[in-house]
Amino acid sequence: GAGVSQSPSNKVTEKGKDVELRCDPISGHTALYWYRQSLGQGLEFLIYFQGNSAPDKSGLPSDRFSAERTGGSVSTLTIQRTQQEDSAVYLCASSSQSSSNQPQHFGDGTRLSIL
Amino acid sequence: AQSVTQLGSHVSVSEGALVLLRCNYSSSVPPYLFWYVQYPNQGLQLLLKYTTGATLVKGINGFEAEFKKSETSFHLTKPSAHMSDAAEYFCAVSDQAGGGNKLTFGTGTQLKVEL
Numbered sequence: 001g002a003g004v005s006q007s008p009s010n011k012v013t014e015k016g017k018d019v020e021l022r023c024d025p026i027s028g029h030t031a032l033y034w035y036r037q038s039l040g041q042g043l044e045f046l047i048y049f050q051g052n053s054a055p056d057k058s059g060l061p062s063d064r065f066s067a068e069r070t071g072g073s074v075s076t077l078t079i080q081r082t083q084q085e086d087s088a089v090y091l092c093a094s095s096s097q098s099s100s101n102q103p104q105h106f107g108d109g110t111r112l113s114i115l
Numbered sequence: 116a117q118s119v120t121q122l123g124s125h126v127s128v129s130e131g132a133l134v135l136l137r138c139n140y141s142s143s144v145p146p147y148l149f150w151y152v153q154y155p156n157q158g159l160q161l162l163l164k165y166t167t168g169a170t171l172v173k174g175i176n177g178f179e180a181e182f183k184k185s186e187t188s189f190h191l192t193k194p195s196a197h198m199s200d201a202a203e204y205f206c207a208v209s210d211q212a213g214g215g216n217k218l219t220f221g222t223g224t225q226l227k228v229e230l
Contacts, residue, residue: 004158031216043205043220056217091158095216101147101166101209102216106158 002026004107006092012113015084021077021110023092031095032075033104034067038088046090049075079112087114117142117208121221129229134193136224138180138206141187147209148189149218150180154202162204165189176200201228 005024013019025032034046045059049069060066064082069075079086089111093104122137140146147166151159163174170182180191189206203223210217 033217035218042222043207043218045217045219048217059217093159101164103149103161103164104216104218106151106160108156108158 004092004094004105006090006107006110008110009108010111010113012115013082014115016081018078018080019082019112021079021090021112023075023077023094023107025073025075025092025094026105029094029096029105030072031097031102031104032069033093033095034075034077035091035093036061036088037091037109041088043091046077082112082114084114087112117146117210117219119206119208119219119221121204121206121224123224124222125225125227127227127229128196130198131195134178134191134196134200134226136191136204136206136226138189138191138221139187140189140206140208142208148180148182149207149209150174150178150189150191151205151207151220152176152202153205153223159205162191196226196228198228198230201226 007022030051032049036044047067048056064080067077089109091109093106095102095104118141120139149164150162153159162178163172165172165182173179178193203225205223206221207218
């Protein structure tokens with residue numbers, strides 16, 4: 001079956017521009033997560049959505065980062081006024097429910113490069 | 116708060132030799148533990164997980180891990196390495212206390228398999 005789909009796979013943009021990253025989770029998965037993978041920081045949690053509940057934004061590094069999830073399915077991560085330190089691979093994952101013992105299924109990520 | 120320590124950022128083994136990747140965790144509650152593998156330019160793929168029950172967990176591709184509470188460890192092993200096992204491996208612990216399923220990852224171990 002179809003896995004988690006992320007687009008674009010690569011994005012190069014100039015410092016100061018806004019970017020939008022898209023995640024399409026596995027059909028029927030109610031929980032959706034965004035992580036960031038960078039050389040200096042490893043894998044970091046960013047934000048988590050579960051159904052219609054308010055998202056857990058505790059991992060967002062600054063107010064330039066925001067995310068939304070429309071209709072309980074597709075999610076968009078937006079970074080405003082990008083900085084060079086935002087360069088990283090942004091990974092999206094989904095799971096069938098938010099229970100801690102449920103494995104997360106990851107997409108292939110979006111590689112973001114800020115010039 | 117949870118944390119994960121992976122000893123050895125790079126491990127090199129000969130094809131056919133034992134693979135041992137080390138993971139120690141810190142958690143204030145009984146942990147849920149995961150091992151993921153990442154191939155170049157791909158997302159993370161679940162190898163195995165420990166939630167409750169049997170402490171020796173078997174996963175895909177011949178990997179297994181043993182949960183040892185007394186040692187706060189969850190080391191990953193495979194009896195005989197194959198060239199296709201070359202990848203980066205991440206140990207993760209689930210944040211049960213905060214609700215949801217936020218994963219805290221170790222810094223990863225790059226496995227190299229030599230002829």
